[in-house]
Amino acid sequence: MSFVQRVRAQADRYGHQRSYTFVEDRRGELAESRLTFAELDERARSVGAWLAGRRMTDQTALLLYPAGLEFLAVFLGCLYSRVIAVPSPLPQTDPRALERAEGIIKDADVRLVLTDSANQGMLTRWLRDVGLDGAVECVATDTQLLPGPDDWTMPEIEPDTLAYMQYTSGSTSEPRGVMLTHANLLHNEQEIWRAIGSPKEGVGVGWLPHYHDMGLIGMLLQPIYAGGDLYFASPIAFVMRPALWLEMISRYRAGYTVAPNFAYEWCAARVTDEQVAGLDLSSLRFALNGAEPVRTGTLRAMVRRFGAAGFSEKAWAPAYGMAEATLVITATPIGHGALVRRFDAGALERHEAIPSEDGVELVGCGRPISMSVRVVDPGTRAVMPEGRVAEIWVRGESVARGYWQREEATGDAFHGRTADGDGPFLRTGDLGFLLDGELYVTGRIKDVIIVNGRNLYPQDLEEAARQVHPSLGAAAAFGIEAGQAAGEHVVLVQEVRERSLGDSSAAEVARRVQGELARVFGLPSMSVVLVERGGVGKTTSGKIQRSRTRDLLLGESLPVVHAELAAGLTAHAVPEAAHAVPEGA
Incomplete structure (x- = not known):
């Protein structure tokens, strides 16, 4: 069986009974756009017939869309016509996103860019500016005159036929196109379906980017595989007003949702008491937390903040996965809740996991x-x-x-x-x-910091540092070679919100971070570099780019607010920068 056959069977089975609904927040009022399974299938067949007419079979097409229903219909249309879809972030004006899109076009041999009419002009100009306009055509599918759905003919699709390519986010390397087959899609959607209890019906809510594996596989494609409804919003709408996500869970009585750890953390910190008072989260039975390290503090903060609104600790479902495995590799079954254990810190540094009551x-x-x-x-x-x-x-x-x-x-x-x-x-x-x-x-293997034979995990340092002061945000910890005499040093690049420093100075906060990491991890010699918000490198999915941040620091390209350099750390290791002050000065 192919994924197309599964989708078509579900469209036949549920017709207009199940649907996808895109939700937009318009000054606190929720506006809905909906496609039933039957309507989605019709739209996908029309797109598929159009692509087949362009002889795009087994060719790559780059999909650059804002959040919404059109992306989903076109993605399925690519599957329906055996076109290799390549979802990617809509570049707009971000130079890094533009460079990424250009790199994908060249790497994936893309000749056709699909988008909507609102962004076609911008993308056409960009293709001209980078010299690709002669080789790559940009088409807006929402205004394109498409054939009727009955003009579509099912191509020959086998389980091992290439379905789409998921470009990795590049947290430790250059983005690479992961080749996913129809068999991969079917198997991983079955894995997710089993994790959420194999429901015969259900409601999901989300806002994740459709161009990432978690958003595409875990949020968008799972409902039509399983036969449930989905209500989803844009990532921008969530970031601007995180209560929207919880309001959607409450309003639509969602049973499951998926998101990375930072999203739950964002909600716990940003949703107001007034907004909490209007929520009923008791329907939520499965809150998948993955794509980045799951923090115990976040788990507890969510239960503490939203427990009165019905959020249960049994809903927590930490998971592990990656694009190279389609998405999910391991998952916490529905109703089990998160398993939190303590382990001896010294043993972990020796790559041994020994349970310890105070670890x-x-x-x-x-x-x-x-x-x-x-x-x-x-x-x-x-x-x-x-x-x-x-x-x-x-x-x-x-x-x-x-x-x-x-x-x-x-x-x-x-x-x-x-x-x-x-x-x-x-x-x-x-x-x-x-x-x-x-x-x-x-x-990550590449991120482990080795100091005097000890294996330190950067996320542990970063999490401990963030707890020192409320002004501190994202951080990147890494080791650098500081010369034969000085040896290797640990450096922490830490974002700081200067407006939130209160009565403390940046220098005082940096020294407090040094002191806390010295106390917890036994690191008397380390450097803390405070930078402006956005100074820590992240992938498009929000993962910390430690090697990139290290390169920016060594290249004197970080927006430094203040630096506390460890004794013996020379300017050759960390270049002198504006506002940088050696420790003890």
Whole structure:
């Protein structure tokens, strides 16, 4: 079976009984646009017939759309016509997004850009400015005269037919096109469906970007696979007014939602008492938390803030996944709640997970549903026993075909074999351990900071630093080589909201961060660089780009507010910058 066959069967089964509804917040009033499953299928068939008429079979098409129903219809239209859809952020005026889109066009051999009429002019001008207008055509599908849905003919689509490409967000490397097949889509949607309790009907609510794996697979495609309704808004609307997300859950009686950790944190911090008073979140039984480290503080803050409104700690469903495995690898089953355990910090630095009553807290990311997960020493390729930290390896039907036109990278990542020859496995590049069947993720291999033989996880440093003062935001921790005499140093680049410093100075806050990290992690020699908001590099999905932030620091390109440099750290390691003050000055 192909994913197209599944979608068409669901459209036949539910017709106008199930639907997708895009919700817009207009000065506190919710405006709705809706497509039923039957209407969505008709629109997809029209788009598919049009693409087939352009002889686009097995060609790539870059989809640059704002949030809404048109993207979903066109994405399915690409599947219907065996066109390889490449979802990507709408670049608009962000230079980094423009560079990313240009890189994808060249990497994926794109000749057709699909968008809506509101953005066609801007994109056409941009293609001309970068010299691609002669090779790439930009078409607005919402005003295009399309054939009727009955003009569509089902092409030959097998389970291993390439369905679409998901470009990775590039937190530790250049974005790569992950090749996903129809079989990958079907299998991972089945994994998600089983995690949420295999419902025969249900309501989902979300706002995630449609161009990321979590938004596309976990939010947009799951309802038509499972046969449920979806109400969704734009990411911009959520960021501007986070209460909108919770109001939608309350209004539409949603049973499940999906989001990264920062979104729940944003709600706990920004939703007002008046807004909380009007909520009823008791319908929510499954709140997936994934795509970035799950923080225990966030779990507790949400229950504390919204418990009276019906948000239950049993709704928490931490999960682990990645684009190379379509999306979900492990998940917490519905109704179980998050599993939080404490582990000895010193043992974790030695890559051992030893439970300890007064240790650091880690949140379990659930268990494999049907995928096979191993923890493997990346050097010896020996499979580690439970409680040992090493690289997470994965095998199963959700694992992608590989990276587009990158044979060497595909071989390295997708063809892993253990010391005894078992495989192939997807090598995730993530560190973690299994304990009592539960997967705990501790960080990225490339991000681990090694100081005097100790393995420090940057997210632990970053989280501890953020708790020091309410003015502190995103952070990136990394190690730098400071010369033979000084050795390696830990550097923390920390965003600060200067307006929120209150009676404290930037220098005082930076020194408090140094002191807290020295106390918690035994790091008497480290540097703290406070930067303006936006100074810490992030991917389009919000993940911290530590290596990019490090490069910007060394290239003197960060908007430095204040720097407390550790004794012995020279300007060759961290260049002198405006407002930078050596420690003790």
